[in-house]
Amino acid sequence: MSSHQHVVTDDQAKNRIDKILSEINPENSRSQIQTWITKGHVTVNNEKVKANYKCLMGDKIEWTIPETEPLELTPENIPLDIVYEDSDLLVVNKPKGMVVHPSAGHGSGTLVNALLYHCHDLSGINGVERPGIVHRIDKDTSGLLVVAKNDYTHTNLSEQLSSKDMKRKYEAIVHGEIPHETGIIDAPIGRDPKDRQKMGIVDQGKPAVTHFRVLNSYPDYTHIECQLQTGRTHQIRVHMKYIGYPLVGDPKYGPRKTLDTNGQALHAKVLGFTHPRTNKWLEFEMEAPSYFKETLNYIQKMY
Numbered sequence: 001m002s003s004h005q006h007v008v009t010d011d012q013a014k015n016r017i018d019k020i021l022s023e024i025n026p027e028n029s030r031s032q033i034q035t036w037i038t039k040g041h042v043t044v045n046n047e048k049v050k051a052n053y054k055c056l057m058g059d060k061i062e063w064t065i066p067e068t069e070p071l072e073l074t075p076e077n078i079p080l081d082i083v084y085e086d087s088d089l090l091v092v093n094k095p096k097g098m099v100v101h102p103s104a105g106h107g108s109g110t111l112v113n114a115l116l117y118h119c120h121d122l123s124g125i126n127g128v129e130r131p132g133i134v135h136r137i138d139k140d141t142s143g144l145l146v147v148a149k150n151d152y153t154h155t156n157l158s159e160q161l162s163s164k165d166m167k168r169k170y171e172a173i174v175h176g177e178i179p180h181e182t183g184i185i186d187a188p189i190g191r192d193p194k195d196r197q198k199m200g201i202v203d204q205g206k207p208a209v210t211h212f213r214v215l216n217s218y219p220d221y222t223h224i225e226c227q228l229q230t231g232r233t234h235q236i237r238v239h240m241k242y243i244g245y246p247l248v249g250d251p252k253y254g255p256r257k258t259l260d261t262n263g264q265a266l267h268a269k270v271l272g273f274t275h276p277r278t279n280k281w282l283e284f285e286m287e288a289p290s291y292f293k294e295t296l297n298y299i300q301k302m303y
Contacts, residue, residue, distance in 0.1 A: 005062045013057040017044065020055055021063065028065075041066060075117035076108060082118075083284050088153040088277050089146055090119070090132075093286050096142040096263065101133050115147060122147065123154035135161055135231060140249075140263025142289050143170070144271035156276035161231065167272030170226045170236055171215075171288050173265040173295055174245040175255060178214050178222040185210045185239040189232040198252060199234045201242050208232045210239045221248065221299050225269075237264055248295065261295055 004024075012020050021033045021042070034051045036042050042063040044053060055061070081093040092111065094100070099110045115122060115132060122132030132147040134157045148154035160166045190205025192198040209229035216223040222245065226236050237253045240246055246254040249261030259265075272283035 003062070003064045005060060008055045008057055008059040008061065010057050012055060014054055016051065017042065017049060017053045017055055017061065018051040020061070025065075036063060036066065039066075073102060073116060074108060074113060076113040077117050078109065078114035080111075080114050080118055083144065083286065084282070088149055088275070089157070090115070090149070091271060091282075091284050092145050092147060094137060094142060094145055094268075096140055096289060096291065099139045100136045100145070111145070119149065121149045123149060123151045134158055135166075137268050138234065138237075138264070138266075141170075141266045141268060142292075143268025144284055144286050145268070146271060146273060153276045157273060160273050164229055165274065167270060167283065168228045168231070168268065169270035170228070171267045171269050171292070172224050172226060172236060172240065173248040173292070173299070174222050174224060174240050175220065175248060175258065176222065176245045177217050177219055178224065178245055180214070182211070182213045183243070185212070185243055187239060187242055189235060189238055199232070199238050201238065206230070206232055208235050208239065210236055212240075216296075218299055218303050220302075223296060223299075236266060259295060259298070261291060265292060265295055267292055 006024060008020065018030055018033050018037060022028070022030045025033065037049065037051045040048050042049065042061065044055065044059050044061055046062075081095070082090055083093050084091040094111055101112045102108070102110050112133065132149065132154070134146055134148050134154055137143060137145060146157060148157055157166070186209045187201045188203065188205035189199050189208040190202035192200035193202070207230060211227040211229060212224050214222055214224055228235060232238075234253070237247055237250055241253040248254065248259050248265040250258070250264035254264070267288040269288065270283065270285050272281065274280070275282050
């Protein structure tokens with residue numbers, strides 16, 4: 001561990017401690033710094049504080065940067081369904097059940113392990129553990145992802161993502177019959193204060209907007225299409241639960257009694273963006289996997 005200290009200046013006073021430390025340590029993310037604070041690696045005037053502590057002029061901040069043990073990323077010969085590829089990027093159809101990038105408990109078998117075997121030129125913006133990963137979809141969500149091969153492409157695609165210029169449409173099957181054809185859910189998403197493993201609708205959360213339209217409805221289920229205006233963690237799953245129509249098969253946000261789909265019935269079916277190098281609009285569509293169609297057939301036969 002390396003130790004550091006800093007005395008809060010007049011300009012920095014009244015700012016949150018995690019904000020001040022993120023400005024002093026630009027190579028570390030805000031979430032990493034918040035983890036340091038939570039784990040007691042940060043003190044103010046020799047006392048532990050919370051990440052939202054607002055500093056006063058003259059406060060003495062002391063912190064130690066814990067040594068991280070980087071995950072060893074091993075290229076693995078895992079089949080990839082590559083929809084498009086050029087020298088700047090790939091578009092991949094991720095199967096249900098595959099984790100996007102390595103993390104504690106998922107050191108192998110991920111999309112990143114497969115990508116490292118397939119190509120050696122992935123962008124490094126998201127660090128060694130997430131090379132090329134511009135955006136993610138959950139383990140049990142299938143569908144389209146774009147992967148950057150260089151930092152220029154990664155930066156450009158990330159900007160399109162944050163400026164809402166990237167087009168992302170999903171198909172989902174939810175519990176309950178939605179009585180109207182379209183809807184917009186506008187509710188902020190953040191960590192559920194009662195369960196840190198879940199996201200929830202939180203007043204201080206990040207803005208989140210989901211547009212949806214009904215494709216087919218049945219007495220107890222609805223087949224919908226969702227378009228993301230923002231891309232928060234578990235956004236569609238949380239938003240649909242919030243309005244009373246949780247996703248079929250969702251172990252985290254769905255009802256206890258649901259259909260056996262081994263995870264949420266959610267598929268990223270449309271992905272569109274402007275190619276960073278050519279400035280041409282690229283749009284891809286991938287039909288839902290067999291389990292999704294079989295679930296729909298099963299529902300149709302019930303009525």
